[in-house]
Amino acid sequence: MSAFAKTIVRSIRGSLGRFLAIMGIVALGCGFFAGLQMCGPDMRSAADELYDGTSLYDIRVVSTLGFGDEDVSRIHDVEGIDSVMPSVTVDVMARMGSEQVAARVSSLDVHAAQESTEDGVSTIVSTDGNYLNRIFLREGCWPRAPDECVLVADKAVGGVGVGDKVEVLYGSTDVDDVLRERTFNVVGMVSSSNYPYTGSFGSTTLGSGMIAAYLFVPRAALVDDVAYTEIYATASGADALESGSDAYEDAVGLVSERLEDQGDRLAEARLKDVRGEAQGELDEKRDDFEKERDDARKELADAKSELDDARKELDDAKEELAKGQRDYDDGARKLDDSRRDAYDQLDACQTTIDDSRSELELRQGELDDARAQLEEGMRAYGEGVSELLAQTGASSLEEARVMLEGGVRQADEGIQQLSSTLDGAGQLADQRIQLEIAETELLWGLSTAGIVADSVQEAKGMLEASVAQLEGMGAPEEQIAPLRESLAAASELVGAREQFEAGRSQLLAGLAAQGIEAADEKQAAELLGATLEETKAKRAQAQEGLDAIAQLEASAAELESGRLQLEDGERQIAEGWEKLESGQSELDGQRTDAEGKLDDAQRELDDARGKLESGKSDLASGTKEYESGKADYKKAKKEADTELADAEKKLDDAQAEIDDIEEPEIYVLDRSQNEGALTYDADSHRIDHIADVFPFMFFLVAALVALTTMTRMVEDDRIELGTYKALGYGTARIASKYLVYAGLAGTIGATVGILVLSQVLPFIVTSSYAIIYVVPLHPFPLPIDPLIALASGGLGVGVTLLATWVAVVSSLRETPATLMLPRAPVAGKRILLERVGPVWRRLSFSWKVTCRNMFRYKRRLAMTVIGISGCTALLLVGFGLHDAIWDIIDCQYGPIIHYDTTVALDEDANSKDVKEVVSALESTGEVTDIIRVQGENMQAGVRDGGEKIRVQVVVPQDESQIEKAVTFVNRISREPIAFDEGSVIITEKLSLKYGLEVGDEILLYDQDAIGNVVGDGHPCAVTGVAENYVGNYVYLGKKAWREIDAEKPVFSTVYASTTADDEVRAGIAQDLRDRDDVSTVVFSDETINLYRNMLSVVDLVVVVLIVSAGALAFIVLYNLTNINIGERVREIASLKVLGFTRQEVYAYIFREILLLAIIGDVFGLAFGTWLETFVVVTAEVDYVMFGRTIHPVSFTYAFILTIVFCGLIMFVMRRKLDRVDMVESLKSVD
């Protein structure tokens, strides 16, 4: 070992800390750079190994018309195509356990799968070269029966595993056209390199727009003759190249281009195939049709002629019948005539007879009356006689007459006598009346003269007395005269009275003689009157008897003549009757004859009539039969015509369809169109971006560490350096010692760092990504990319050497003489702070020294500030990333998205169905804030092309209600964004991706069944950009939506909030899923868990960052302290000699370091904020926006943790300070 080598070894041994510091920082810098740089390539090579191992397709060809077997061989024949595998794929909504998800169903070549064997982690060997996209069977077995399937193993969906069922509900196209079965038993769990990303297996128009599961079914589960939906192919030689590399892209691109060049030819051929096949079928069908049509027409013609014959027959019959009817009618009329005549005659005779009869009866009646009168007369006569006889008591009429005549005479005599007596009685009565009047007058006159008497007798007496008296007294004559007159009158009256009394007594006596006893003249008159009357009646009686006799005699004569007349009449009537009877019987005979004849004629007519009727009914039924036949014929003809027309139209339509079959669009896709592979590739490149930035800091720090360290080393060796120079060593030779020293440290550090971190970092990163990708981990040792390793190592060592060279050369510039002298101490300088007198004066000396020192050594200041700020920045990135990730959940769910339940109905649902769902939700009582929206899966882009990304377009039914579900707010200004009918609010990630601001135009594209963009996109003017973290949304007002789709939306998605616990929620979900029309029920909790899982990747990165930050801080601070102490040993020793206590010494040194650390810390927070933003933006995927604010607590953590690192290093370095010997202060400044 040369002396030179020895010096180097000794210098290393003598300053191991310094050596290790350089080694460490170079190791960290190179290792980080190399490790991070290799993450991407390692990920890609792992993927490539998987892709090659499973013969993943390089090229996928799809056609709008599908493919047939001919197309498969046509594509196989294209130059550069190695192997091909056709496949049938259909996207469906499937019920898997408790969930209803979008799933991709593909056909599987079961035989090939069974024949293949898994070999290692990422290789499947098969003898069938055309078995592509080979599948790992993780569990169970391959499907054998048509209703068996194998299901994705990489992601649990609805807890479905081997032995469970998957039910296909409906598809993006008509499932029945593709699948024979609707329910599949899961017999195995598989993993396919075609679906490397477990977060999403691809996009679709169904459900949430994301394929949540894939499954493979045997060919037998598919409908016969179903066209292949795609052809997978490999490009020859591509498997030797790394997937995604330029060489690979070129190799595949060449073949793709060739395929695309042949696209027209392929399309034409496919069109010809499809048309030919269809045309053949159609032609056959047309022939069949024509034959059938002719048959039908002939049949119809036959029927028609038959019908016509029948018609003619019917017409004849009708005519005959008409004639018969006419004849019959004639006969009937004639019969009626004869009948009328006969009856007229007969009736006339009968009338005559009847007249005679009635006359006879009349006369008979008269006769009978006459007889009765006669008999009455006879009887009256007899009675009269017997009465008379009885009256008279005579025995005969003669005798009676004599008696009666004697009675008359007697009566006449009595009457005469009586009448005279009666006259006498009458006179008496008159006398009496005159008498009584005169008496009364007298009495009255007397009473007036004062003489009151009751009778004339009395009055007479009194008058006599009075006269006498007067006379006696001698009264004057005048007085006595009146009295005398009155007395005279009274005397007269008394005399009249006596006369009258005498007459009366005479009368009464006479009467008494006659037997009439009367009391007075009055009674006598009465009695006399009655007797007179009696006598007169006796006379009339007798007279009557006489008259009666006369009458009797007259009636007896009359009776006799009547009797004679009667007898004559009776005789005449009897004769009349006799005549009548004979006439009647004659007439009756005639009538019977006539009736017999008429009846015969009638019978004949009736017969004819019956015949006619039956003929008529025959005709009617015949006609009816004919009519129904005719109707049948017409109907049949019409039907036949319609059917034929329909058939013809169908044939024509089919023909038109065939003619219209357009040349298919053939799309040649490669792996970059596989969402999983693309995402994986993008993630790996994201790591590349981060790898480009992070290590830069480490290199910078490494350079500064090397520079300061080597500068210090050279300074330490100042005199040695001068000696060498004086001894004649060249600059290069002298520098070589330090270059070798630094180079050695750098090389060892770089080698160790690269070896260790190029394993550790890719392992951490890939195993993080293994959470969401099926790409298996590389087995250890991971490949080390020599180029990256060399570049990184070279850079690390180069930087160290450069720093060393700079340090050495700057020292060697001095002459040997000056070098031999102790280096003039760097002059103390006043610093800016001193100009602020009040502050400066208050500082203690150690503070003053600290302040001045800090600015004395610029390199160290830079190294420390940069190193520490790097440490803080890394910590801040770590904590910031953590914040960013948690903010996704914390900011999205609650502050922005208020609903936690999404119920989507399928496309066919109508408003009523939705209402039912809404009321079902309401009825649970656990659900609030229910609103309805229309959700559409679309893609968004901008006019100048570029990538398009999946967006969820949401159109609320009621714009004012949307705030119940979502809050629109500007993230930075926190100002709410208004939402109305015309609003177009996009979420922030969209605005960032396309640089869109309010007023800019965004294009919304429709997509087809397999998620390809259709059409030119609908332009919408953005009215607001809302804060949002998960997913990309475009919220449209109804008016804005109408611009895109004129049809009124059903608003078939329901947002709601539930307060219920998991169990109740599961119940609600189950009830909803049981409805046929509900396609998805999503609870945000599930989504949140999904994202947490997805994003847990980044948490590991946080740990890595914290560890490396610690390492960085340690190296930098250790180095700084080391240099500081080493450089100021004399100062420290002097201070100790001056009597500074330990603590005072620590403070004197560490205060400076702490101050630098704090400055670095503050810079680091600023730098870290920038770096965090960079990392966040780089690490973000299209689907998610990370939180953009670092929480204050993270700043605090980063700041404090850096200080803690410093404290830790100071604690360690205290020992070094303690070890500084005071004796050092006595040494010379060499």
Added chain:
Amino acid sequence: MAFVEFVDVCKTYQMGDVEVHAVDGMNFTIEEGELVVIVGPSGAGKTTVLNMLGGMDSATSGTITLDGREISGMGERELTQYRRHDIGFVFQFYNLVQNLTALENVELASQICANPLPADEVLAQVGLAGRKDNFPAQLSGGEQQRVAIARALAKNPKLVLADEPTGALDYQTGKQILGLLQETCRTGGRTVAIVTHNLAFTQIADRVIHVREGRADRIERNMSPADASVVEW
């Protein structure tokens, strides 16, 4: 009792397998107010004596006392206090803090002790009133050493120790510094011990301790020390 006493002081260093007896039975005394020169060739143990006397190192055996306090038995903490309050040290290479001005360097010391003298007065005493705001790099070697002496004096120490105070200075400057130290002793009444290999300095000392092979070989008392300005070497 003398102001400073060294009684059978030994100091042994372990250098690998070899035991080096730097000081081997040292005995001497110094009276208060004396200017003492400890002189001897290189490796004689004079620096070790200085270290022990200055509280920078402790004796392996024997007793050292200053003003009646035993130093030899002190722990690290006590020694620090001892250095802080009782000792003023003047180094060969001044050992000024480069980032502090002359005045600040003086204050640095005076600030930490119990009864300091006013810094600018001390600085004026050493003749640097006009340079007090200059940084060490702006001062000449002699001036720097004056600052160093001022720093030592400002602590108002019981004992000023100077280690080859002129070692890094030219002759004239060295003489001035020597003069300053002598003056410190004479007019300030301080006890000053100068460690040097220069025998010429013995002329100005009140007491000269010759050190040889770890022992006080000879102790002289100089009844009429010469003035520093007349010393020649």
